[in-house]
Amino acid sequence: MKNSYRTIAAAILFGGIFFSSCTSSQTADLIVYNGNVYTVNDNFDKAEAFAVKDGKIIAVGTTADIRQKYKATEMLDAEGKTIYPGLIDAHTHFFRYGLGLQSADLDGTDSFKEVVQQVVEHRQKYPDTEWLTGRGWDQNDWAVKEFPSKDTLDLLFPDTPVILTRVDGHAALVNQEALDLAGISPETKMVGGAVEVKNGHMTGILIDNAVDLVTTKIPAPSEAVQRTALKTAEQNCFAVGLTTVDDAGLDKATVDLIDAMQQKGELQMRVYAMMNPTQENKDYYFKNGPYKTDRLHVCSFKIYADGALGSRGANLLEPYADRAGHYGFLLSSEQEFRDVARQLNEHGFQMNTHAIGDSANRLLLDIYGEVLGGKNDKRWRIEHAQIVDPADMNKFGKYSIVPSVQPTHATSDMYWAGDRLGSERLTHAYPYREMLQQTGYLALGTDFPVESINPFYTFHAAVARQDAENYPAGGFQMENALTREQTLRGMTIWAAKSNFEEKEKGSIEEGKFADFILTDRDLTTIAPEQMRATQVLRTYLNGKLVYKK
Numbered sequence: 304m305k306n307s308y309r310t311i312a313a314a315i316l317f318g319g320i321f322f323s324s325c326t327s328s329q330t331a332d333l334i335v336y337n338g339n340v341y342t343v344n345d346n347f348d349k350a351e352a353f354a355v356k357d358g359k360i361i362a363v364g365t366t367a368d369i370r371q372k373y374k375a376t377e378m379l380d381a382e383g384k385t386i387y388p389g390l391i392d393a394h395t396h397f398f399r400y401g402l403g404l405q406s407a408d409l410d411g412t413d414s415f416k417e418v419v420q421q422v423v424e425h426r427q428k429y430p431d432t433e434w435l436t437g438r439g440w441d442q443n444d445w446a447v448k449e450f451p452s453k454d455t456l457d458l459l460f461p462d463t464p465v466i467l468t469r470v471d472g473h474a475a476l477v478n479q480e481a482l483d484l485a486g487i488s489p490e491t492k493m494v495g496g497a498v499e500v501k502n503g504h505m506t507g508i509l510i511d512n513a514v515d516l517v518t519t520k521i522p523a524p525s526e527a528v529q530r531t532a533l534k535t536a537e538q539n540c541f542a543v544g545l546t547t548v549d550d551a552g553l554d555k556a557t558v559d560l561i562d563a564m565q566q567k568g569e570l571q572m573r574v575y576a577m578m579n580p581t582q583e584n585k586d587y588y589f590k591n592g593p594y595k596t597d598r599l600h601v602c603s604f605k606i607y608a609d610g611a612l613g614s615r616g617a618n619l620l621e622p623y624a625d626r627a628g629h630y631g632f633l634l635s636s637e638q639e640f641r642d643v644a645r646q647l648n649e650h651g652f653q654m655n656t657h658a659i660g661d662s663a664n665r666l667l668l669d670i671y672g673e674v675l676g677g678k679n680d681k682r683w684r685i686e687h688a689q690i691v692d693p694a695d696m697n698k699f700g701k702y703s704i705v706p707s708v709q710p711t712h713a714t715s716d717m718y719w720a721g722d723r724l725g726s727e728r729l730t731h732a733y734p735y736r737e738m739l740q741q742t743g744y745l746a747l748g749t750d751f752p753v754e755s756i757n758p759f760y761t762f763h764a765a766v767a768r769q770d771a772e773n774y775p776a777g778g779f780q781m782e783n784a785l786t787r788e789q790t791l792r793g794m795t796i797w798a799a800k801s802n803f804e805e806k807e808k809g810s811i812e813e814g815k816f817a818d819f820i821l822t823d824r825d826l827t828t829i830a831p832e833q834m835r836a837t838q839v840l841r842t843y844l845n846g847k848l849v850y851k852k
Contacts, residue, residue, distance in 0.1 A: 328371070328372060328374040329354075330356070330373070330375070331354040331361060331373040331374065331375040332355055332356050332375055332846055333354070333355040333356075333376075333377045333379065333817070333846045334353075334354050334355075334370065334373055334377070334378050334379070335352055335353055335354075335379045335386065335819075336351065336366040336370055336378070336379070336380060336381065337352070337366055337380050337381050337382055338350075338351055338381030338383070338384060338385075338386045339351075339381070339383060339384065339386065340352070340363070340381075340385075340811060341388075341811075341827070342363060342388075342810055343387070343791060343792060343796050343809065343810040344810050344811075344812050347788055350363045350364060350365070350811070351365045351366045351369075352364060352368070352369035353369060353811060353817075354369055354372075354373040354375065355846035356846075358817055358847075359815060359817055359845075359846075360811060360812060360813055360815055361373075361814075362813060363812060363813060381821060384821045384823070384840060385821070385822050385825040385826070386820065386822075387544070387791065387795065387822065387826075388795045388796070388808070388809055388810050388818060388819055388820075389544065389546025389547065389808070389816075389818030389819055389844065390543075390547075390758050390794050390795060391545070391549070391798035391799055391809060392540075392545050392548050392748045392751070392758060392794075392798070393747055393748035393793075393798040393801055393802075394549055394707050394746075394748030394749070395550055395748060395756075396472075396551060396751065396752060397533075397536050397550040397572075397574065397751075398532065398533060398536070398553060398557055398561075399552075399752070400536050400756070401531075401534075401535050401536030402524060402528070402529070402532045404532065405429075405532070406425070406438055407422050407424075407435070407436065407437030407438070407467070408421065408425075408437070409422075409439035410438075410439030410440075410470065410752075411439070411444075412440055412444070413444055413445060414445050414446065414447075415451040418437075418440050418467065419455055419459070421437065422435065422437055422467065425437065426463075433463075433522060434463070434464050434465070434466065434521050435460060435463050435464070435465045435466075436465075436467070436468075436521070437465075437466075437467040438467070438468040438469075438470070438472075439468075439470050439752070440470065441470040443719045448719070450474075450476070450499065450508045451476055451507075451508075452476075452506040453476060453477065453478045453479060453505070453506060453507025456476070456477075460480070462480060464477070464478065464480045464481035464484055464517075464520075464521075465477060465480070466481055466517055466518070466521070468514070469611075471611035471753050472611075472753060473510065473511050473514070473611035473613075474508060474509065474510050474511070474610075474614035474616070475508075475514045475517065476507050476508055476509075477507050477509060477517050479505075482507070482517075484517075484520050485516045485520050486516075487516055488505075489503060489504070491513070491516070493512050493516075494632075494634075494635070494636070495512040495632055495633060495634035495635060496509070496510055496512030496513035496632075496634075497510040497513055497632075498510075510610065511614075511616045511632070529557070529560060530560070530569070533561065533570055534570065537571065537572045538850075539756060540572060541571075541572075541842045541844075541849045541850035542850050542852075543757050543758055543839055544820040544822070545572075545756075545758060546572070546573060546818040546820075546842065546844050547573040547574070547575065547799070547802075547804075547808065548572060548573070548575070549574075549575040549577065549707075549746075549748065549802065550575070551577045551605045551655070551657075552605040553576050553577065553579060554579055554581065555578070555583060555584055555587055558576050558599070558601060561576070562599050565598045566596075570598075571598070571844050571849055572598070573597075573600075573818075573844075574598065574599050575600045575602075575802045575804070576599065576603075577603045578604045578605065579604070579605060580605070580606055580643055584604070585604075585646065589650045597807075597816075600802060600804065602652060602653055602802075602803060603652055603653035603684075604647055604652055604653070604654060605657070606643060606654060606655065607634045607635075607656070607657045608633060608634065608656050608657055608663040608664075608666065608667050609631055609632065609633055609634060609657070609658060609659055609662075610659070611659055612659055612716060612720060612723055612724075613716065613719075613723075615723065617631045617660035617663065617689070617690070618630060618631040618632055618633050618659075618662040618663040618666075619662050619690070619728075620660075620661045620662045620665070620692060621728070623723055624721075624722060624723060624724055624725035624728075625723055630662065637666060637670075640656075640666065640667065640670055641670055641673070641674075644670050644671065644673075644674045648674045648681070653681065653682055653684065653803075654671070654683045654684075655683070655684040655686055655707065656683075656685055656686060658685050658686070658687060659687050659690065660689075661691060661692045661695070661728070661731065664685065664688060664691050664692070665692060665695045668685070668699070668704065671685075671698075671702050672698060672701065672702045677701070678702075680703065681703070682703070682705050682800075682801060683703075683704055683705065684705040684706075684707045684801060685699075685704055685706055685707065686707045687708065687709065687712065687750075688706045688707070688708055688738065689708075689712060689716075689732055689733055690728065690732045691731060691734055691738070692731060696734070696738070696741060697741060699742050700742055703742070704742070705746060705801045706735070706738040706739075706742060706745040706746070707746040707748065708733075708735055708745060708746070708747060708748075709747070709749055709750045709754060709761070710733075710735065710747060710765035710790075711749060711755065711760050711764045712754065713732075713735075714768065714769060714770045714779060715754060716733075717779045720732055732780075733783060734783050735765065735784075736783040736784060737783060739785065744792070744793070744800060744801075745793055745801075746797055746800075746801035746802075747761055747765065747790065747793035747794050747797070747798060748761070748798070749761055759826070759834055759836075760835055761790075762787075762790050762794065762826055762834050762837075763831060763834035763835050765784065765789075765793070766784060766785060766834070767784070767831035768780060768781055769831065771835060773831070787826060788827070791826065791827070795810060796809035797809075816844075817843060817844075817845055817846035818844050818845070819843050820840075820841065820842050821839070821840040821841040822839055822840060823837065823838045824838075839852065840852050
């Protein structure tokens with residue numbers, strides 16, 4: 304009888320423990336449920352819900368499973384809305400974009416007359432600035448597709464230096480006051496740049512390295528202006544779903560400011576910083592090595608091989624189709640590129656090189672190959688990689704080189720790129736799918752402010768190869784379009800991989816940062832013409848709401 308009682312008591316005790324263990328819930332900070340969740344994991348699985356604790360995802364699954372296993376102080380009913388990992392822009396000028404918001408916006412102007420009008424209006428708003436700056440004009444969008452001259456600016460602003468930078472940043476129009484302050488004359492010569500002279504007189508057009516002669520004379524913005532620029536840029540990025548930006552070309556002082564603001568909670572955005580190859584930057588980082596926090600990553604240097612196609616600065620193997628005998632130019636000597644490649648490899652840094660023309664791409668691919676020696680996991684990147692000769696394409700795979708490309712460049716350039724390159728060479732331009740076949744992944748970005756900050760324009764341009772007006776019908780060189788899955792990967796997990804960050808972000812998986820967005824439509828199912836209209840409803844970073852529409 305005593306044994307029976309003991310058996311019953313044990314059964315009751317065991318049953319109570321079993322029942323308790325099945326019904327007790329683990330604690331989370333946030334539960335997201337009823338969602339159309341694209342995890343972007345290896346299998347591209349979909350889910351309905353996930354739980355977040357201490358800024359990281361701790362479980363992913365069905366709504367029923369997650370709500371049964373976890374209790375949280377904050378619950379988010381996604382109401383069937385689509386959820387993606389936080390978007391990563393693999394090539395931006397984040398800091399420069401923020402500063403540029405305080406300059407005249409010349410993007411989309413359809414004539415030089417409109418450019419002048421915008422500059423005059425900007426001057427009326429900011430009458431006391433020492434310099435008058437603007438950015439975004441593109442003569443290829445005008446009825447007269449020729450570079451403008453400085454004459455009108457000289458008349459309107461005889462005593463104020465003016466610099467108006469072309470959309471790609473590789474050319475600028477300046478007035479005589481700016482030329483005088485920079486000491487530029489018709490006889491000024493330099494490597495990797497040009498001062499345009501017609502009939503013995505300067506037109507005010509400066510190409511590539513010549514632009515630097517003027518920009519170095521502009522007073523540095525105050526720390527207060529820089530802080531405002533970073534915060535404003537962050538707000539705009541969160542509004543379009545970006546949670547990480549790769550900022551191409553920074554100096555240590557700016558990186559230190561970003562780090563300080565992040566440490567104090569004044570700046571939330573995650574930044575992968577590519578350093579300018581100045582002697583100061585190299586001296587510091589070669590001595591101290593890469594730098595990494597949860598929000599800041601310094602492990603690469605940004606190198607410029609050549610200029611831009613629109614300003615005929617891209618370095619080509621054969622002359623420009625619309626300028627006989629002109630090949631563009633390299634911005635440094637071949638030996639300088641080899642030297643910096645060896646230095647970066649020796650000190651454990653990525654080399655991320657701007658290369659537009661097929662000659663620049665060939666040279667840098669070969670230099671990468673010389674230094675890297677074959678397959679590797681160094682993840683050196685070619686930024687833009689716009690025109691690649693077929694004989695060089697296999698080098699991306701052979702040397703494990705990451706193509707970091709911007710699909711909206713293809714749809715912005717398609718109207719006139721054939722004029723620069725000719726029909727045969729055009730077929731080897733913007734070859735995204737072909738590069739993907741070589742490497743197995745590529746990183747997608749916008750290059751903002753050269754292009755729009757909106758990553759959904761990137762998605763549309765990559766998939767449909769069309770502009771905002773859905774032109775051309777059928778798409779531009781569709782043999783190099785990406786699938787929707789490939790594009791989403793390129794904007795999330797593949798971009799993270801190009802930064803050595805795929806273990807901490809880029810997908811909605813257990814153990815990763817809880818960076819994610821809710822959108823008003825599903826990019827994988829909607830018609831292409833609806834993609835650019837996609838709206839971000841909420842953006843979360845570390846499981847915290849940082850933007851709500």
